[in-house]
Amino acid sequence: MLRAWGIPERILSRAPESPWGFPAELFRNRAEAAVAAEATPSARRALEALPEGGTVLDVGAGAGAASLPLAGRATLLVGVDPSGEMLDSFRDAAERAGVGFRSERGTWPEAAPSVSSADVVVCHHVVYNVPDLPPFVRALGDHAGRRVVVEMTERHPLAWMEDLWERFWDLRRPHGPTADDTLAVLREEGLEAGREDWVAPASGGGFERREDAIGFIRRRLCLPAERDDEVAEALGDRLAPRTGLWSVNPGGGRNVTLWWDRS
Numbered sequence: 431m432l433r434a435w436g437i438p439e440r441i442l443s444r445a446p447e448s449p450w451g452f453p454a455e456l457f458r459n460r461a462e463a464a465v466a467a468e469a470t471p472s473a474r475r476a477l478e479a480l481p482e483g484g485t486v487l488d489v490g491a492g493a494g495a496a497s498l499p500l501a502g503r504a505t506l507l508v509g510v511d512p513s514g515e516m517l518d519s520f521r522d523a524a525e526r527a528g529v530g531f532r533s534e535r536g537t538w539p540e541a542a543p544s545v546s547s548a549d550v551v552v553c554h555h556v557v558y559n560v561p562d563l564p565p566f567v568r569a570l571g572d573h574a575g576r577r578v579v580v581e582m583t584e585r586h587p588l589a590w591m592e593d594l595w596e597r598f599w600d601l602r603r604p605h606g607p608t609a610d611d612t613l614a615v616l617r618e619e620g621l622e623a624g625r626e627d628w629v630a631p632a633s634g635g636g637f638e639r640r641e642d643a644i645g646f647i648r649r650r651l652c653l654p655a656e657r658d659d660e661v662a663e664a665l666g667d668r669l670a671p672r673t674g675l676w677s678v679n680p681g682g683g684r685n686v687t688l689w690w691d692r693s
């Protein structure tokens with residue numbers, strides 16, 4: 431199902447810039463918003479299992495939005511991510527929060543053997559990047575002294591762009607996979623995971639400048655900068671400043687928290 435999200439060569443070959451990747455700004459702002467916000471269901475599930483002074487491993491950490499809200503209870507946050515820029519932002523935020531920090535630059539599960547276990551393992555908004563989930567989730571569990579908490583959107587995070595692909599490239603996008611598929615994989619692995627569905631408040635981060643938000647979506651759509659106005663028009667009022675930051679993927683999306691305990 432993830433393979434079906436690939437961009438056809440006829441479109442990719444005309445992309446002036448890579449449509450993949452995330453600007454660090456997006457996730458830095460997201461992490462700052464996460465620290466300021468009330469505890470989400472994912473943070474609550476992690477805190478239930480995290481002892482005072484415990485350790486947290488954040489896989490696909492980005493700038494640390496999953497684990498920074500746990501900094502008040504933890505002594506050490508460990509971030510794993512292939513992006514050095516993201517990990518630098520995470521380190522700065524951990525310093526500001528006064529919590530110990532370590533990082534491992536790499537992808538999971540390949541990087542897992544060089545990473546120590548932690549009381550709680552968190553992994554937010556990464557599984558849609560992972561085509562082979564069983565070894566990924568097994569390695570999460572192997573590194574958790576107490577609990578693993580996975581957060582994801584109910585549908586693929588690019589599903590909301592369906593009409594844009596149709597409009598600009600006459601391309602229909604797939605509908606799966608969804609959080610149900612992840613849960614099915616966990617069950618196949620013999621993991622009894624809990625599930626909580628919730629709606630994210632509209633404070634999930636974004637861009638300081640409107641044109642950067644548009645440029646991000648335009649690159650995703652494999653279009654040149656001259657098409658920015660058309661992209662903005664197609665986005666309509668989905669592009670809006672929310673809590674001071676421009677975002678096009680409103681925080682009102684449906685999130686799913688999945689968690690399981692070390693047996």
Ligand SMILES: C[S@@+](CC[C@H](N)C(=O)[O-])C[C@H]1O[C@@H](n2cnc3c(N)ncnc32)[C@H](O)[C@@H]1O
Nearest residue numbers: 490491492495511512513537538554555556559
């Ligand atoms: C959508 S961001 C989410 C970041 C952060 N967890 C959050 O919730 O804000 C996905 C992150 O996962 C990282 N990533 C993607 N695939 C990964 C993998 N196989 N192992 C580790 N990190 C991965 C990316 O570099 C990116 O920083």
